[in-house]
Amino acid sequence: MLEVKRIYLSFGGIMAIAGVSFTVNKGEIFSIIGPNGAGKTSVLNTISGIYFPNRGSIKFEGEDITRISVHKRSRLGLVRTFQNLELFKGMTVLDNLMLSRHIYIKYGLFSSIFYFGKALNEEVRHREVVEKVIDYLNLNHVRKKYVYELSYGLQKRVELARALCLEPKLLLLDEPMAGMNMEETEDMARYILDINEELNTTIILIEHDMNVVMDISHRIMALDFGEKVCEGTPSEVINNERVLSAYLGEEKWL
Known part of the structure; x- marks a missing residue:
């Protein structure tokens, strides 16, 4: 490989x-x-x-x-995690994971403003990937918590989850x-x-x-x-x- x-x-x-x-x-x-x-x-x-x-x-x-x-x-x-955490600590776990999908987003500015059609369908598809990762790494109980609220070990797991969201x-x-x-x-x-x-x-x-x-x-x-x-x-x-x-x-x- x-x-x-x-x-x-x-x-x-x-x-x-x-x-x-x-x-x-x-x-x-x-x-x-x-x-x-x-x-x-x-x-x-x-x-x-x-x-x-x-x-x-x-x-x-x-x-x-x-x-x-x-x-x-x-x-x-080809995806990586970092030795020093590179998470957005002022955002929730779910938002951090959704953000990792940005390289696959294809809808434009106009669609994102009105949030319908292509933008909505893509958002749902990306959310499905993220939800599977949350379940896989047992992060359901912290999905809506801000990253800075989590223990260091959980933050490390979120970092791994964000990498997995990139498939x-x-x-x-x-x-x-x-x-x-x-x-x-x-x-x-x-x-x-x-x-x-x-x-x-x-x-x-x-x-x-x-x-x-x-x-x-x-x-x-x-x-x-x-x-x-x-x-x-x-x-x-x-x-x-x-x-x-x-x-x-x-x-x-x-």
């Missing part, structure tokens, strides 16, 4: 990504791990189109998307369990598994909780200082000497 080939990304004199290559197969959970500053989010940003790589190529379902804009990638089915083929999750307690982490892991298995959504996951990563991932890639350290199954990666060195430090590991 996704082919990333020798991408480089630098900010001034700092090399954030140094020649990283990998592929993601349809239907799998592919995790990216590494210490803070390893380049994980930078890789996600180049895939989603926030940054264009200095060199290298990115193909999604065989189409070169290296230089196309973010909204066009969303239309192709992704490839879902990029940037630390979806960060800052959560154990119960919230377990719930989020279960939702991610359900999205992968029941909705047949391919997932790229960045996460620091190694227990979760090892439990739910099909394959894992480890990064350190912008370079690819290794790639393989969870058992292969967790026993890799370079991965242990990157996480624990060379001296401590020895």
